[in-house]
Amino acid sequence: MAEPTAEQIRDNQIYRQMGLTDSEYERVVARLGRLPNYVETGLFGVLWSEHCSYKSSRRYLKQFPTSGPQVLQGPGENAGVVDIGDGIGIAFKMESHNHPSAIEPYQGAATGVGGILRDIFTMGARPIAFLNSLRFGSLEDAHTRYLFGNVVAGIGGYGNCVGIPTVGGEAVFDDVYRDNPLVNAMCVGVLPADKIVKGTASGVGNPVFVVGSRTGRDGIHGATFASAEDPHEKERSAVQVGDPFLGKLLMEACLELIETGAVVGIQDMGAAGLTSSSAEMASRAGGGIELFLDKVPVRENGMTPYEMMLSESQERMLVVMEKGKEQLAFDILAKWGLQIGEIGRVTDDGMLRLWFHGEQVAEVPVKLLVDDAPVYDRPVAAPQEAPAKHVPLPNADVNLKDALLGLLAHPSIADKRWIYRQYDTTVKAATRVGPGSDAAVVHVPGTDRAVALACDGNGRYVYLNPRKGGAIAVAEAARNIVCTGGTPLAITNCLNFGNPEKPEIMYQFAEATAGMSEACLALNTPVVSGNVSLYNESRGKDIFPTPVIGAVGVVEDERYVTPSSFLQTGSAVILVGPDDDALDGSLFWQQQAGQAAGDAPRFDLDEEVRVQRFVHTLIRKRLVRSAHDVSEGGLAVALAEMCIDGGMGLQVEVAEARDDANHRLGWLFSEAQSRVCLEVRAEDVERVLEEAKALGVPAAVLGVTGGFTLTVRDGRGTWLEVSVSELKDVYRKTLQEAMDRPVSQAG
Incomplete structure (x- = not known):
């Protein structure tokens, strides 16, 4: 079937199906000075989605402290990096995979783990630990048990196969998460402090490679799907499919490739696939990029440029090499049995230009795609009264023993070994404190040091008092690091909220991020990476506002554990x-x-x-x-x-x-x-x-x-x-x- 013409896209409002609002489409037309074609409209649809551009949240994220003597790399790259001394850097990041996990729980969770893994080794860091933060409805519900069981299996299935321990996390159960479970994955890696690799496409004429898996049709429109108001209305085809064994090979191949010193830039093909990786790498370098899509290794016949650019097939990386050293990439990828295609080159004209069988199929300014996405100042409205103002005080005439046993039996508090016994928590023998403690502790190979790692967040607190609840989330994560013997250094976060088009939800977001910022400043824990997940709403019901904090600290001497x-x-x-x-x-x-x-x-x-x-x-x-x-x-x-x-x-x-x-x-x-x-x-x-x-x-x-x-x-x-x-x-x-x-x- 022929792709719609630019006029048909405008006249039939096809751009709405691609994730653009009327005003956003008009903005694209005005900035381009012409109607975008089908491929170009798709590029704007994914890169201007909430999931990629943070258009509702960006103005609030600017308030976070992001620097300090311990920060080697702050937000803007694939992961943040902090200095733990002795010339060692720790790379870490947390991301959400909420919407995919609600539809296809095993693959949604597994690909969340795979994606955050790639963000870490992309920095040149060898991953040493996974953590996760989970939210589900009541386990009295049979469907919730299905989701929960398969999410845990997906996390374990991917993490165990790649040989990296899952050392900590949290799981909370409340009816407000019944239709929108939260699956937040965190990965931590170690690297020399002076060898951070950036996701930039610089050096005019340098070759661009896609490496790893072949590109298929899975995950197309995954980014816009994650920005939809009700994910249950979307297709399962928007959920990616992971291959942890291939992911392990890709990690080793990329780390070996980085070790050659010939890598100029490298980035995971996560949300929005080849579109985001190419455009964002070019944007960071202030240049352009030209891709020849008929050279992309594909696994399905008849794939179109639109499908190739928007596919979110897993286990793929975009790599820019020094010109003249292409053979290094071919040799290393062949050694690991992985696909590689030289698909383009770096330019200096600021354009993302796409070719397919000798025909130019797209040409748009990189800056317009990445940097000029709309930023919304959405209406903010505090509730007229506190959400729990009229709840009566609890009955004091209760049996205290029964009350304690009732709390210990609540799934949010009860022992979590049913979860973590499905994970390999000690592979590579570096885990000093595993799941079940306030924070995990993992030895840093080749040093006398360890890192303390924690995930924390309480959506109930944020619902009742967003500003105070946001601050508490940061404080508790840091407190858990301290209790385990660590010195808190920095945090990452996943900001899981409801529909930002509702003024009361934006009030929750504004207040919670303000509280987080205040706590980060007071506790000297800058934000070095993170993720925003909005539209966690189904059937008109929003989740509790749930900022989840991933904290990292250093244990200078393991006697302090x-x-x-x-x-x-x-x-x-x-x-x-x-x-x-x-x-x-x-x-x-x-x-x-x-x-x-x-x-x-x-x-x-x-x-x-x-x-x-x-x-x-x-x-x-x-x-x-x-x-x-x-x-x-x-x-x-x-x-x-x-x-x-x-x-x-x-x-x-x-x-x-x-x-x-x-x-x-x-x-x-x-x-x-x-x-x-x-x-x-x-x-x-x-x-x-x-x-x-x-x-x-x-x-x-x-x-x-x-x-x-x-x-x-x-x-x-x-x-x-x-x-x-x-x-x-x-x-x-x-x-x-x-x-x-x-x-x-x-x-």
């Missing part, structure tokens, strides 16, 4: 941080009310900074045996987790005896921030308390480890007493029992 579970009986347990009994934003209140309730939890940024610095200092003085931050579920859950993983009990004596049921509930289940439970030697208690007082950090002794129960009492009597074995049984079985039930593909 600190576990999150009790190590010895007879230790003192100290709570560092504020005394607070408000239940705002807590999972306990949500369970009682059936919806998110109250404000976001108490959070003071200055207090957070002091607490993190204090804990960091204690660990470096070797005064801490174990540390665990207080987060979802509150203090009772944090202490229970330390008991379960440590295999020992804890006897807690609450200092203030009050005949107040609400106080007891709050003391146990408040999710007030900036709090850390420390296990210290009995003989070090006074020193720790004195140092806390000197720094103005609240600290109080909770109790002593030992016995077979978690017991909490005050001068009036026992609040709760539950055996560690019962805690463990409830905590460990929840996910397994849920996933043993039947699943359903029907949404």
Whole structure:
């Protein structure tokens, strides 16, 4: 079938099907001075999509701090890079694959892992770890179990095959994610600090290669699909198909090619495929690029230039080599059994020019495609009242033991080994702390150093108070790095939000990013890479606003690595941080009310900074045996987790005896921030308390480890007493029992 003419595209508004609005199409026509043809309209459709151009969010992203002495590469490249000392750089990035995973969960998740892997080795870094952050609906729903099970299988299937450990992450379950699960993948790699490779197409006349897999028709319009209001209305053909074994070969081939020193620039063909990789590489260099599409290795007959440019077939890279060194690329790719095609050259006229069998099929300015995409200042409107203003306070007359066991049985808190036992978490023997701790720790090969890695985010908090919730997401990620013995350096993020065309959603985005920025500045954790995923809406229902933070820190000496579970009986347990009994934003209140309730939890940024610095200092003085931050579920859950993983009990004596049921509930289940439970030697208690007082950090002794129960009492009597074995049984079985039930593909 013949492609529509430029006039037919205009008259029949075919450009709308290609992702452009009426005003955007008019903008293209005005800037070009003519009607774009079918291929050119497709190029603008994908590069001006929300997924590629960040047209609704860009103005807010500019507020993030992105520099610092530790930053070697900030946003704008395939991944960020930080300096951990000794001439070593750590490259890392997180990206979303939400919409594909909602339609084709196994391949959606697998290709998310493959895509973020390529972003890392594109920088010249050897990947050393994966993490992931997942959000799903209730596991009571059979379709959710189908999605969840296949997403986990897809993550494990790809990561295990490429031989890189999956060392950490998080999984949250809430009905608001039923139709829009979130699948955010993070990868971390190591490279010499002075050998960062950029994604630029520079050097007039330098040859351009496509390497890796052949190009097919899978994933066409994947970028515009991810910017659609309802992904369930889209075709499964927009979801890519991954090949992890080929991905492993491509990684090794590209790293070997980079090692020759003849690579000028290299970029993954991710969203928008050959279109984004070629145009973005030319834009970074301030030049142009010319491609001969009949030279692209394809795996299907009759592929058109439009299909080749928009295909998102996986395991492909675009490489610019030094002219005269082409044979290096051919030899190395042949050695690894991969496809290679010399498909173009770098120019200096600022144009993206496409040829097919001797005919020019597109010619558009690179700057117009990449740099002049529309930036929207969308309407922002705060809600007329707080979203949970009228939710009644929880009933104080509850059995505290049952309440604790109910929280431990909630899938968001319950043990996640059903997930991570499907991952290879220790391949290459560099994992020092794996899944299940506050943060993962991975040894950096060839050094005495390690990196601490964490993923965190709480959409419920951001929903209740976007600015405070955004700041908490950054603070908790950094706090988890500190608790594990690391020094936080920088963050990446995935900003998962609903429909930006709704003013209340843009209010959430504006406020959340402002809170994140404030926390990044205070904690000295600049944003070096990231991703925005909007239109997480189905059937008119938006997800919770969910910024997910991926944090990286350095552990200068592995003696500082600190576990999150009790190590010895007879230790003192100290709570560092504020005394607070408000239940705002807590999972306990949500369970009682059936919806998110109250404000976001108490959070003071200055207090957070002091607490993190204090804990960091204690660990470096070797005064801490174990540390665990207080987060979802509150203090009772944090202490229970330390008991379960440590295999020992804890006897807690609450200092203030009050005949107040609400106080007891709050003391146990408040999710007030900036709090850390420390296990210290009995003989070090006074020193720790004195140092806390000197720094103005609240600290109080909770109790002593030992016995077979978690017991909490005050001068009036026992609040709760539950055996560690019962805690463990409830905590460990929840996910397994849920996933043993039947699943359903029907949404």
